[in-house]
Amino acid sequence: METSRSDRLKTVILLWAAAGLTSGLAFYFAGRTGVADLLWVAGVVPALVALGVEILRSLRSGEVGLDIVAALSMAAALVFGETLAAAVVALMYSGGTFLEAFAEGRARRSMRDLLSRVPRTATRHRDGGLEDVPLDDLAPGDRLLIRQGDVVPVDGTVASETAFLDTSALTGESLPVRLARGAEAMSGSTNAGEAFELTATHEAKDSTYAGIVRLVETAQASKAPMSRLADRWSLGFLLVTLGIALAAWWITGDPIRAVAVLVVATPCPLILAVPVALVAGLSRATHFGVLIKGAGPLETMARIHTLILDKTGTLTDGRPQIVSINSQNGMAEDDILRLAASLDQASKHPVAQAIVEAAKARGLALPVPSEVAEFPGEGLVGHVEGRDVVVGGDDFVAARVGRRPGDRTSIAAGSVLVAVAIDGRMAGYLVMSDPLREGASAMLDGLRREGIARILLATGDRADVAERVTEGLGLDGVRAGLTPDQKVLLVLTEHKHGPVMMVGDGVNDAPALAAADVGVAMGARGAAASAEAADVVLLVDRIDRLGPGIEIARSARRIAVESVVAGIGLSVLGMIAAAYGYLTPVEGALLQEVIDVAVILNALRALRITPRETATTAGAA
Template sequence: MPTPSETFSADRLKTATLALALAGLAAGLVLHLAGQPAAARIAWIAGTVPALAALLLEIVGSIRRGEVGLDVLAALSMSSALLFGETLAACIVALMYSGGTLLENIAEGRARREMHTLLSRVPRFALRHRDGQIDRVALDEIAPGDRLLIPQGDVVPVDGTVLSPGAFLDTSALTGESLPQRRAMGGEALSGATNAGEPFDMLATRRAGESTYAGIVRLVEAAQRSKAPMARLADRWSLGFLLVAVAIAAAAWWSAADPVRAVAVLVIATPCPLILAVPVALVAGLSRAAHYGVLVKGAKPLEAMARARSLVLDKTGTLTDGRPRITRIESAGPVTEEELLRLAASLDQVSKHPVAQAVVEAAKSRGIALATPSEARESPGEGVAGTVEGRSVRVGGFSYVHAALEAPGAGPEAPGAGAVVVAVAVDGAAAGHLVMADPLRAGAGAALQALRSEGIARIVLATGDRPDVAARVTDGLGLDAVHAELTPDEKVALVLSERGAGATMMVGDGVNDAPALAAADIGVAMGARGAGASAEAADVVLLVDRIEPLVAGIAIARAARRIALQSVMAGIGLSVIGMIAAALGYLEPVEGALLQEVIDVAVILNALRALRIAPPGVPQEVT
């Protein structure tokens, strides 16, 4: 993958060659009209040589990679025109070719970013206990055995074990577990997890370069290096067209003993319908997809989306929302369900725990007015006790709440796989429970059916969550397979194995999904709340945290590719007719170049129809 500076340099070079070709053509025409044909020819040569030189360098690089593309035919056209004195035709071809390649480069570079977010998420410094003080040290200075302080909200810098009485870690980006996990003293704390509770101490057990998060970064880089490159649609047509054009040019030269006829054939043969129509249609498709909330990082991923047949989905943040929500309220006494939620949420306002914040959000979403608590006391990771409007309230885990009651109550009935139970006591008596889970997104099932109607033949779930949770969430969705408790490298292996069913698309949002996104033919990241690592490793980013826009994205990709193919076939057909006319002596090189321009305009106008693609079943744009 080119660096941003390399991409910028390439863009500047292509822009410069286009500008020189345009300037040379214009200057030559002015000089020719002024009655200075010799000077005009020099201007046209000056406009052609830079484009030809840049083209020859690209051809050398392509040959080293074992590739033969459209560049060879364009080079033959320009060099033969210069050789036989058809300098105006050569300059026209140089202008057309440099303009087309610049346009294609813009398509390739659209929305392409490097892995800066992934790398920036890795902490650069950590807080280390040393000689009774806390020092801020660089990550590379941390050694196994160091005692570290992890503030609330910080990312765990290296793998280690918890030294404090307990810690609450958000591991959703690493494992797919949607709810924060409690780690007791001596429990494992993985690098890349986020401290969702109070500050805690941990003992480093690995150096930064050997830790879990660093391993995921290496997996992403390895997957990107090993990923099979997607051939340009234009290049898949190039070799056959090259052979046909050279054969017609050779036949024209041999039959008429006139090399100018061969030049005319090659000028018309310069495959600008391939060079121009394909990137125009695909860039238009990229723009259209963006209107529907689908950011595609270039023309190659858009082409690949059009060929996708297999879909691998992560669960957390993709099929589910990735945040705990109240699925059931159980009142165990005289307190009503609404009052139970109001008292619990009022007290939970003092806590920063993700579950407590979810309770508060649930109450507010129902329009419940919350009271201001007093005398609140929080036991980190366990619960909160305090007073709400003169009533003693206790909210938290079942054992925390019921241990303080004289008559402990029973737990909720069948809370369900992956559910979290929040117990509530009021005035010293068990008042009920709030059952929380990460439910299936509304409309997810319909979206999967729509994806199948767009040609996705196989849909598979790949999650790091537990099998029972995965089974509960996917029940009734009609998935072809469900794989649970997968590590990042196991997700990569699954994606590679799915390639047998066709081009494979992977959808995910966590750091643990990044290697699989990089390895897939098309990686799709949930961009609104997803991890930066997944967005950087992916080829496509959904700008809203729903999979419905992916349906529109695939439909647009297929329509754009279809329009590009129509333009290519029509353009090549007209070019072949023009080549035959030139071979028979009916067209001079300059006339052939102008005819090719007319063909180019026609196919570009057809390619621009991609700007009006309207995905079926998608009523409005997502902005």
Template sequence: MTGLAQDPLKVTLLAVAVAGLAGGLGLWATGHADLAAWVWTMGVAPVLVALCIEILRSLATGDVGLDIVAALSMAAALLVGETLAAAVVALMYSGGTFLESFAEGRARREMRDLLSRVPRSATRQRAGKLEEVSLDAIDLGDLLLIRQGEVAPVDGIVESPQALLDQSALTGETLPLRLSRGMAVMSGATNAGEAFELRATARAADSTYAGIVRLVEAAQRAKAPMARLADRYALAFLGITVALAGAAWWATGDPIRAVAVLVVATPCPLILAVPVVLVAGLSRAARFGVLIKGGKPLEAMARIRTLIVDKTGTLTEGQPQIRSVVTTSALDAEQILYFAASLEQASQHPVARAVVADAHARGQTLSLPRQVVETPGDGVAGQVDGHEVRVGGTAYVAAYTGSYVAEVQAPGALLVAMAVDGKDVGYLVMADMLRPGTAELLKGLRENGLARIVLATGDRRAVAEAVTEGLGLDALQTDLTPEQKVQLVLDERRAGPVMMVGDGVNDAPALAAADVGVAMGARGAAASAEAADVVLLVDDLRRLLPGMIIARGARKIALESLVVGIGLSIAGMIAAAFGYLTPVQGALLQEVIDVAVILNALRALRIDPGQIQSGTAGELPHAAGQPA
């Protein structure tokens, strides 16, 4: 049963069941037994009708669940006049479905507007004038103006001499890409440089970004829902129940015996305990910054055998950082960083922000640059402490000094050259660095049940190999499009349940197609967070390990509750078949069983990821305001 905890029908049914049982007990206590029986019947009837409708819907799809036993017990109790027993069962059932829907719906949001990054309108040039038009009004061949910071609303080609585009959300490439006149631009790419003109080559509905939206929707529709954990035992338990009830009636000729068996067999422990475990597991995971969107993803997370992980922004930080500072002059590394960072304070380029952040992290006090001139995509020139400084690409600095020779750089690295007073002084080697603790994380995941770890990235193979060297991955899949990532997930699912971890828009379809999709929620794209089953609220991939440990622990406790609940229920059914329990006594016995299995289920609130298998999780910083 799906739906949100705020489902008006489930709330109403629970309220009716509570009111019916309480009202009937009040009347019975005051000597109005006949009226009490009528009130109990009125409290049971809506729950029974709703349950029968749900059973018919399930049977139409080939699903047989434990709900059938609950329907049989309520109906049989009403038929033989055991209205109090029926009312108790109705309360337990409606309460269980309410809890189950809460577990299913906790933190689950419908995918909002995946195109939230794309503007609702575009600036079109026509007849020498600029006009704002809706995306639907853009035709093939229209000339659009894309200002700095704006997102390309449709696919097109560059009409300006050059354009600097950030395509990280689409391809995973960290660094902006320089495009010349006539080169193709994908919708969803952000203009990281000066305004440029874009000639539309596709309508909004046919563009790259809209295609990604359709991939997400199609993958979500294709992903088969998991059966409820308790329902996997439904057929066997139903057979045992009907056999015992029928045998008791046949042997004694007393239908009350059969009703007592059915009431004791009502799977309230199973209906209640599993949702309680799931809610407890969801709450526990949230304390570690892992938002799991419902009970089904939690259970699926416990069964994962293969992990597919994106590179940029997932295994790596997702933004360039200084790997090293190389000096080619009398200036030392600290002085080179000082001059570069002081000048870069005047730029909003991602590389400039990374340089300034690194200088601040080293405790440097920077000077205010003067007479700054920035050439978007090339570099920055200005004065720092009276010195003429230039920072930027090797060609940009070489044009100033006339002598710069680029050094060989590692795959995926970027050289930021610098000149002071007309002379080359050195350069910064920038790269997207691996997240701290990644190797330990992957080791911990393997210790906790993962059999295979695969990298899936839209980046080049040389870059992926350089970044992941020494991680012991089972496979590297590079140069992947969003469609190819989805196919990779489907291929890997043949060997068992698959988890996909990513952060960009290009990862969203694969996240939706996986058994469990995990998104980096702190800085990841909204599309990936909406498509995912799990969101890491803290920008720390290491949160994945406690999330998996909690999921596995919760599933183990749920299975224990199932075994205990079924065992006690069968014992009670046998006692009822031999006449040792009346229907009302059977209902009360179920209450005792309920308490036992629920107390066991609440153990999920005490799962400690730091003490299971790997010690890595215990060293993690917790989310703000969330103690361990």
């Protein structure tokens, strides 16, 4: 509400200044210069008063803002009778503040769209019928109907045969994705196909979308460090401006030259262009599935020297996958997998669920098991299609079929061996491992090209497992067997090389994420603690989004710096020209208006940043 009132006030002041300038010009050309002067003064006063209020607020908070130069230029022009120049400066300044509000509104459009998509109710199955209920009434296990065009209200699993979801608001993916029964559906996705059933797995407040909205609100409340840096430069810029103005007055004896210098020095580019560029960068990063919690982390992200990666769930997928099936007695691989997966449907163990997913991915029909008994941490026994099936660790299965465990020396470090026995005989082994994420190697190469000088792995896993997983990646170091506090120590130690980015997904990574200059969390499946501690959240479960995020941050910072250099440089050249008498106050005001527009338009280029890898992929597609 406060922002809305402020925007309305800026609009009124702009319209008033424009009306004063244009009506004054009409009377001036009609030969009534006295009335024109009064109208120009009337157009300046509201802008000058509003500017004075802002200056007092800045001084009370201990800041010397660049607005002082704008106020001096308007006041000096009025004092020395240059009312037209004062009216042009008033229109320029009020137009600049209005443009700032407009540009920031445009830059945050995707964030506002994200917030506006929050559903308020959901359609739930209850007692054979359907009812619309508030989101707060939903609980895990509720079965929901998601109609075509509905936004998925909570995280859940698809209970229908298939679902067709548009995830562009969350991940930037331009094409909808098809999900099979049992697949995870993120809240905030839009149903782009037929109606489907969803089984809720989280409450609304704990769902992906609610967490993202909270992070977006945090990002919107941020103020750019470079904007504060511009405020720190303001004292030096003010002294230079006053020095040139007073020197021109003292040497020539003409106060109008000092007025012209002050008018040209009005620092709208420095005030507006930096935050516009960085906020635009935040919006652009969100479009590609990288939520940066503020302009501060974005600016720091652009200067990262060292990258530290967690292993499980970050560099690797975090979910075991079947890499091979070894048959022991001539049974077909699909039969071994089908029977094992059918029995594993009765277990919630991650390995069991991974086996079930692998069987479904092969299109295998899984009958319902019976007489199932689960031995936690060891395995399961039961009946599938009238056959005795045992699935679990090699020792557990060997004891059930009366044989010695098999030879494990040929199994790679970090792999999981799942034994399967059918009707009292060994049927085979499912060899599982946690593989590297797809595109991890290419992602690391891209980060090297972006200027990341050091890339390290930090994991609590065994050294042999870490070395096997990272073989051929060309990392600068592998640190294994680390506790959470040791990860923090590693981050602090790496500070000596430059700004450090830490990427992780687990609760054990949260301290290191908080200690890093920039902490990045895998938000799609990561722990809530890591997302809260991080400065950046990857909204989609893809590590390869990190590269585009860094590239966007660096491009936005570069555009912001360009805006600062161009704004100050052009203003100083204009001041020198005015001091030598080449510009009148009115001409100086018009020149500064041109500088303002040019520099702010340059800052808005950040809205069109397209990461190179993303553009290449799109072109190839």
